[in-house]
Amino acid sequence: MKPVSAENFDIAAHVRAGDRVIFGQASAEPLTLTRALVAQKAEIGPFSVFLGACYSDCFAPDTAEGIAVSAYGAVGVAGQLAKAGRLDVLPWHYRALNRAYAEGVLKADVVLLQLSVDPKSGRYGLGFSNDYAVLAARHARSVIAEVNPAAPWIHDAELPADIVPDVLVEADYPPLDIPQPPIDETSKTIARHVVEMIPDGATLQFGVGSLPEAVMAALSGHRDLGIHSGSMGDRLVDLVEGGAVTNARKSLDAGRSVVGVLLGTKRLRDFVHDNRDFSLRPAAHTHGHEVLARQHGFIAVNSAIEVDLTGQVNAEMANGRYVGAVGGQVDFVRGANAAEGGRAIIALPATAKGGTLSRIVASVSSVTTPRSDVDAIVTEYGVAGLRGCTLDERAKRLIAIAAPQFREALSRALYDQQRGTYD
Structure with missing residues (x-):
């Protein structure tokens, strides 16, 4: 035709x-x-x-x-x-x-x-x-x-x-360019905490936005990383050309970066064109639990709007309005938890609106990823590892990575929750 x-x-x-x-x-x-x-x-x-x-x-x-x-x-x-x-x-x-x-x-x-x-x-x-x-x-x-x-x-x-x-x-128009989002200083600080959790040879998934971009930018010193992600932008080219991503140690799809959707510019288009080291696969493969669980050292890096003191993650709602998506977050979190040596990382700034609102909260307005699936939460103030932690332990660890000006209020909220539970 x-x-x-x-x-x-x-x-x-x-x-x-x-x-x-x-x-x-x-x-x-x-x-x-x-x-x-x-x-x-x-x-x-x-x-x-x-x-x-x-x-x-x-x-x-x-x-x-x-x-x-x-x-x-x-x-x-x-x-x-x-x-x-x-x-x-x-x-x-x-x-x-x-x-x-x-x-x-x-x-x-x-x-x-x-x-x-x-x-x-x-x-x-x-x-x-x-x-x-x-x-x-x-x-x-x-x-x-x-x-x-x-x-x-x-x-x-x-x-x-x-x-x-x-x-x-x-076609009357060239493909739509989607440039990399800007990276602010808070995102760079959070990224430094995240990359300390990523060993050489890990296979990585990234969500979209400035925080995952900051993590990718901070990985230039790593080696033999692999990519298995729902989406990817121009930063993939940086990681491959800089020697950080080789896909050599992937347990599945060795030697190939695997992605479902491309979010980039002509630089990315030229890189992936007729490139046998790159594979565009359907969601049954990029997000499939059985596939992710078999990817040794699989680390999922995603972001959130807020996290509550039990570890519940909201990546969808803010002030009663839909601003995000369920997307693939839960698919990747569960896949990373099931993978040998896997980690599921949720990274977010500690505050919003110029520091006037805490993003570590007493309770979230919507649950995207349940507390039972959460592994590690990261803000600019550190890492809260939640695997194997009781509710009290989780709350204390999350308060410790909240912005300092909100820690007292969060501690009071925790006390009130506990008193309500035990009364």
């Missing part, structure tokens, strides 16, 4: 009123198609979209007016929609979300994909993301694919033979 030009393609001929539309995440968003979708929303009639990690302006509150939007979290532009009260959240584990689309439990009427092209064979590949959009395509009424020559060809991410797009469209 030969791709048609964008000017000769009418997306309104494929999307109907009442349809649910999904598309690839991050740089895998087919901008030619999503921009056409928004431009023709009035002609199509009311429809809905499901967002993943979306960083384009196509579905910002002003441009997405009149479109019903749901998402698995308030990630990227979805955070703006949540703030505007226009986001409906599906609070599922990332692996469960992918499985639901794979099995048809969750469905999309129309799936928009961005494809790359193998420069040698001409085969189509998934480019930036091997995720639920591809799985949903098997059950969709219509699959529309944008062919983008600037998208990287990545091994293990060929377009499945049973997914045949109804139409191919030439």
